[in-house]
Amino acid sequence: MAPRSTVKRILAALSAFDVADRPMTRLDAARRLREAAEELEAAQVEAARKAGATWLEIGACYGLTKQGAQQRFRAARKQAEAAAATAVAGTAGRGKKDEPAA
Numbered sequence: 001m002a003p004r005s006t007v008k009r010i011l012a013a014l015s016a017f018d019v020a021d022r023p024m025t026r027l028d029a030a031r032r033l034r035e036a037a038e039e040l041e042a043a044q045v046e047a048a049r050k051a052g053a054t055w056l057e058i059g060a061c062y063g064l065t066k067q068g069a070q071q072r073f074r075a076a077r078k079q080a081e082a083a084a085a086t087a088v089a090g091t092a093g094r095g096k097k098d099e100p101a102a
Helices: 004-019 023-049 055-062 066-092
Strands: none
Touching: 004 023, 004 055, 023 055, 023 066
16 A cells, blocks of 8 residues: 555645646655655555565566666665665754764
């Protein structure tokens, strides 16, 4: 199942694209739509793996080999994990005023 916030971001980007009247506004909405769709896709690949899907099965869904699917989605997963770790580290240092952030 997709996180609600991701689906909401997709719907908001689609709506913004639909009402945009300038090329740059439409481009920004398209970028936001792509980013949210990529997040949704990565989450579903992760959910499929946790449910027992093999890389061979995931690759077949995309017309890729097992290795192609691993390369495509493991890189995205590592980027997402790094971004999450950075976000956690950033919020951890803000809790106490007297202690410097790490």
